[in-house]
Amino acid sequence: MWKFSLRMAKDRVFIVAVSAFTILTVYPLLHIIYSVARNGLPVIMERGPTFFTGGMSEAGIGPAIAGTFLLVLLSSLIGLPIAFLVGVYAYEYPDSLIGRTTQALLQIMLEFPTVLVGVFVMDIIVLPMGTFSALAGAFALAIIMMPYVAVYTKEAMRQIPFTYREASFGLGVGRVKAIFRILVPLAKRGITTGILISMAKVAGETAPLLFTAGGLYESYPTSVTEPVGAIPLLIYTLIQSPSKDAHSMAWGASLVLLIFFLGVFIPIRRSLKVVRL
């Protein structure tokens, strides 16, 4: 009897601890969403539409929003084609020397500190150009985006049953046609998911933009070779000011960023679970 209850007691404690720790793990997200909403909503309500369209002097973050869109668009244009091709290569030749090295390289790049990417791009683009620019920022973001898209592409293609490959080759379809015309469209959902998740992630990056984008918050960006602002970068700058106004603006901008991120990420993520071929 005595031994039995000690074991049961340990078991009880264990269950409680595990449950408690699990709640502790996910609770911060809830609290973060709550804090951002609670602090950001009043700011947006108060300032209305000018918050989204006005420049800094009008207490608005319009240029930052435009900047983020521009940067995401540009970095996708630069990074997606390359990443897609790399992902397909890694899928097709997983065991070749180049293939294995590529996969290892992708893993390394996935975990690369983002600030170092920014510093690198500053060295090779910003300084020679003589100015901060959307191009530089987009390039830095593209470098960060690439491993994600490549890995998602490869994994999505790997989900396709082997029978489709066999059938294509059995019919005499060449490798290029088989992969790009038959298999890739089959993996379309997984690949698109990967692309959208990577775009959402890159929209929230700050460190790579610190030394490349420059910041532009009074007027809307008009050219890719000029400095540009971004929402995360703006928030970072505003947090470090002592004025309460700057802090309110930071919360408001955070809410905008959060809504954008969750709005893209959650539906995409949910649909990923559903992908079954």
Add this chain to the structure above:
Amino acid sequence: MITKKTVFGLVIVAIILAAGAYACMSKESSKGLVSIRTTGATFPQYQIQKWIEIYLKEHPNVKIEYEGGGSGHGQEAFLQGLTHIGRTDPPVRESTWNQFKKTGDQPLQFPEVVGAVVVSYNVPGLNSLKLSKDALVGIFIGNIIYWDDPVLKELNPNANLPHKEIIVVHRSDSSGTTSIFTTYMSLINKTWKSRVGAGKTVEWPTDSMGRGLGGKGNPGVVTVLMQTPYSICYTELSFALEEGLSVAEIENAQGAFVKPTKNTIKAAVSAVSSHIPSPSEGYMEDLSQLLNAPGEDSYPIVAFTHLLVWKNLGGKHYSTKEAKAIKDFLFWILTDGQKEENLAPGYVGLPPEVAEMGLSAVNSIHE
């Protein structure tokens, strides 16, 4: 195979493309728009921002982007061509000036406003603080450890000084404000001069004692001060006014204890005949000319803060539109901007002959 997911994905892509198109469209509608960028010292932050705001009202198509970063960053951004107008508190050093000239263009430096470095503190229950020269140095060099040190008690017999360690907040970035403050400290105390010296970045003795904190930019320092009880810092007067911080009375050259106000700053400026060299030889200016000024009412830590522009030889750094806008803006700063109603709290206008030097420089910019 148009599924819900495909539609959703297309919608997202469409939104992004639309936003991009909007950004390009605004390019069309903003044909008349000029974007100017100014980077550097946070010492004149509130003044520059006020000027930008007022100027924007009369010139809505000239968008002036304010960027901080400190005097060091301002000089560097100016050198690299990453900004149009650099801002630096201390005059640029000769070596840096030569680097500027190596770009093939002629740099111009001139003051735009006068400000004061104040000593601000955050001690609950303490509303006024007198600091003699020795006390000031003692605190920042680390010899005076507690707020209720006998030296401080003697200077402030009625004050509520607690037995807590003094936390010294300083700049973590390359700062003109630090330069002004440490130059003053070197001026009034030999031990400081040999041990710490002057410069945009120095090694603060209190850091190694565990009683030091760094903040980025004047805003950063003030943020840290406000969040850290029993701390003390040095910052520009406007920040103390803007955030309602307590400011110490400092002993001036005459031995009187003065609070930093518009009048005490003006007294310092008028007590000294400022010598501003030609703007094309800005490195020759002496940072310490307004420091420790004589006069009963003079506040001791007063300084000019400067703007850096290019003469734009051969259109090297500015397009015609930009050059025109820059000239116009700077001209306005040195004339209308110096009027009392356009000055921000904590700053004092330039003596007329100093403003003249700046105007001659601005007029010489090539379009």
Add this chain to the structure above:
Amino acid sequence: MYSRVADRFRLITSPAVFFVFILFCGMLAVYFSNAYPAIRREGVHLFLDNTWRAAEEPEEEYYGIAAAIWGSIYTSSIAILISMPLAISYSIFVVDCAPKRVKNVLIITSDVMAGLPTIIYGIWGVFVLVPFMKRYVMTPLYEHLHFIPLFSTPPISGFSYLSAGVLLAIMVTPFSSAIIREAYQMVPFRYREGAYALGLTRYEATKVLLGYIKPAIYSGLVLAFGRAIGETVAVSLVIGNSFNLTPSIFSPGYTISSLIANQFGNSFIYGHMRPVLYAAGLVLFLIGFLVNLAGMFILRRWKKNVEI
């Protein structure tokens, strides 16, 4: 005929692959070449000393980034110390205890946390976490236990190794828990059946099963460490940015990434600061690289053993 067609595929995709290779090598080359002057000038003391003397005269400059290296390693260690029990518990709960709907919600929550923009963690950290930590955790601990060296610094502003470590733990747990969760799920059902058949309690059975996936746990730990060390924005906002080198967790400090983030903007006017920052970046890269390599290696070896 076939080889020509195969070549066409390679022709299309190889440029992309080579581009990535060149990019990566380029990054390393830029880092090494920019860092070299600093290493040549100061030698190994660059990494062992704790000084930061930036001066206008180039001869006067002297930099030692020991404080930043210490800070990076220390905060990441605190982070994984806190994160490990959380990640393991979470994985156990999701795989063993949770009903299906809750399981999905928990997994998506974890993924959202993994991808959440770090600046949002940062702003929450500065305005919510740090005041909370200072009032409810650090001050009581300091008042009662300040004789222990670990707690010996008075928590003045709340910005400290501990705050950074806790924030990092929250940010990094989703990464390690993803790996551990997947591995735990893969444990063959028969082991579970066997354990319960022998009459083990859930606690004892779980202990056995976790032992089975130990390499995955190590791998998760190591990958989390690598992630934590590279984090810049959130950490630089809550660590206090002070050149301290102390084990006291309430003290403000510096990490390599926040050093770079803060000082790079200034570095051009100081003749020798820029190479030092590149050298710091190199250290960061090396630590992260080695750590990730180790993690991947452990995981791969274990996966090979398990996938029969």
